[in-house]
Amino acid sequence: MFSFEAFWQILTTKLPVFMEGVGVTVQLALYTALFGSLVGVVVALMRLSRIRPLRWLSGVYIEFLRGTPLLVQVLIIYYGLPQLGIRLPRMTAGTVALVINSAAYMAEIVRSGIQAIDAGQSEASRSLGMTSAQTMLYIILPQAIKNILPAVGNEFVVIIKESSILYTIGIYELTYQANKLASTNFRYLETLMISALVYFVLTFTTSRLLGLLERRMRRGDR
Amino acid sequence: MATVNKGETLIEVKGLKKHFGKLQVLRGIDEQIHAGEVVVIIGPSGSGKSTFLRCLNLLETPTGGDVIFEGESVMKAGKNINQLRERMGMVFQQFNLFPHLSVLENICIAPMKVKKAQRADTELRALKLLDRVGLGDKAKAYPAQLSGGQKQRVAIVRALAMEPDVMLFDEPTSALDPEMVGEVLDVMKSLAREGMTMVVVTHEMGFAREVGDRVLFMDEGIIMEQGTPEEVFGNPQNPRTQDFLRKVL
Numbered sequence: 287m288f289s290f291e292a293f294w295q296i297l298t299t300k301l302p303v304f305m306e307g308v309g310v311t312v313q314l315a316l317y318t319a320l321f322g323s324l325v326g327v328v329v330a331l332m333r334l335s336r337i338r339p340l341r342w343l344s345g346v347y348i349e350f351l352r353g354t355p356l357l358v359q360v361l362i363i364y365y366g367l368p369q370l371g372i373r374l375p376r377m378t379a380g381t382v383a384l385v386i387n388s389a390a391y392m393a394e395i396v397r398s399g400i401q402a403i404d405a406g407q408s409e410a411s412r413s414l415g416m417t418s419a420q421t422m423l424y425i426i427l428p429q430a431i432k433n434i435l436p437a438v439g440n441e442f443v444v445i446i447k448e449s450s451i452l453y454t455i456g457i458y459e460l461t462y463q464a465n466k467l468a469s470t471n472f473r474y475l476e477t478l479m480i481s482a483l484v485y486f487v488l489t490f491t492t493s494r495l496l497g498l499l500e501r502r503m504r505r506g507d508r
Numbered sequence: 509m510a511t512v513n514k515g516e517t518l519i520e521v522k523g524l525k526k527h528f529g530k531l532q533v534l535r536g537i538d539e540q541i542h543a544g545e546v547v548v549i550i551g552p553s554g555s556g557k558s559t560f561l562r563c564l565n566l567l568e569t570p571t572g573g574d575v576i577f578e579g580e581s582v583m584k585a586g587k588n589i590n591q592l593r594e595r596m597g598m599v600f601q602q603f604n605l606f607p608h609l610s611v612l613e614n615i616c617i618a619p620m621k622v623k624k625a626q627r628a629d630t631e632l633r634a635l636k637l638l639d640r641v642g643l644g645d646k647a648k649a650y651p652a653q654l655s656g657g658q659k660q661r662v663a664i665v666r667a668l669a670m671e672p673d674v675m676l677f678d679e680p681t682s683a684l685d686p687e688m689v690g691e692v693l694d695v696m697k698s699l700a701r702e703g704m705t706m707v708v709v710t711h712e713m714g715f716a717r718e719v720g721d722r723v724l725f726m727d728e729g730i731i732m733e734q735g736t737p738e739e740v741f742g743n744p745q746n747p748r749t750q751d752f753l754r755k756v757l
Contacts, residue, residue, distance in 0.1 A: 409567050410604035410663075414618035414670055415594030424617060428608050 307463030318384040326392025351390035380452040399430035439496030525572030535729035548720035597667030605651040657688030
């Protein structure tokens with residue numbers, strides 16, 4: 287039976303335990319969103335490059351990272367890489383795994399955003415003497431980013447949720463904390479429901495904030 | 509930078525060819541455009557007019573021949589193509605204003621990024637140019653807030669802000685509502701009067717007749733006939749020209 291009393295009691299007395307987890311989850315999500323976006327833009331530009339090896343390399347990267355489970359990627363980086371002498375601290379390994387995984391998805395989002403911009407934009411910019419790099423930086427990317435904001439927001443939400451996988455390598459994020467707590471109070475349903483609720487608050491806030499940003503950026507055009 | 513005196517050859521086109529796959533769009537064009545000249549290109553759609561214009565600043569890469577601009581081969585320019593393009597302004601049928609930038613930013617971005625011009629000077633000049641085309645009050649507006657005619661006038665100003673030696677117009681009034689064609693043509697006329705070298709692809713025969721120093725009639729990827737507006741419109745020699753003019757006039 288779900289006991290609301292227990293739910294309330296855990297929520298009020300054990301909130302600091304959850305908050306500790308939230309701190310780690312938010313930290314993971316922020317790093318991943320930031321570096322995943324940056325790497326994603328670079329990979330997207332490689333994908334659209336005129337240099338064939340770069341296109342090929344980025345294509346392999348995207349397909350492989352999207353075509354294999356995140357959990358397996360995490361395990362390879364944390365438990366597999368030490369065999370090659372690459373020993374990353376838990377938190378670093380977890381963040382790296384999330385970043386390279388998310389970057390693959392971001393790359394596809396950015397690529398589609400860039401390709402959706404009318405070719406006339408680039409032609410106008412180049413006809414004014416701007417280089418291809420200037421054109422990308424000042425003309426194409428700002429428009430592309432505005433258009434892909436909903437998809438990027440979606441990816442950020444995915445990052446927050448997927449970060450729970452790092453529980454398997456013992457990172458003290460929200461899911462880990464909730465599970466640990468539940469295994470001591472035996473109130474699995476109530477404790478995990480609280481963690482679900484906390485995740486929801488995080489993801490809902492994120493998508494709301496991005497929606498706000500989207501509306502701000504839409505001012506000036508329609 | 510080469511400065512070219514009025515009347516001297518500014519652009520020399522030699523045996524220009526372009527094909528898209530099997531489709532031959534330009535089949536060998538030889539042409540010289542002189543400083544201060546207004547050259548109007550007319551012809552049926554699909555005749556290669558726009559492709560010819562776009563080959564001049566290498567928006568299309570020719571598959572044969574060469575374009576010499578101010579003494580430099582456009583084809584061999586490599587990275588210098590950007591420096592050549594700075595001196596060739598282009599105005600597009602679809603305006604291609606940058607929607608995320610205000611009118612003023614649209615005009616100033618290239619001078620500031622390419623020529624590293626000071627913001628204050630650039631903006632001052634941009635405002636003067638805007639005033640000249642009757643859009644002084646639109647500096648802070650965004651392209652989406654402008655009518656087609658206003659957009660195209662901004663696009664002309666944007667190209668002029670780079671102080672080009674020649675302006676290329678690719679059907680600048682074809683996407684406009686009829687009542688807005690006049691305001692854009694007026695700006696082009698005043699540019700022509702000031703001695704700007706212009707190459708204009710257009711369907712506006714009135715403009716060609718009134719402003720053009722020379723009219724080129726293109727069909728099937730070559731220049732079929734050329735001459736002064738009086739010659740081409742008054743007494744066309746080529747049967748294709750006669751046929752085309754009968755249909756459009």
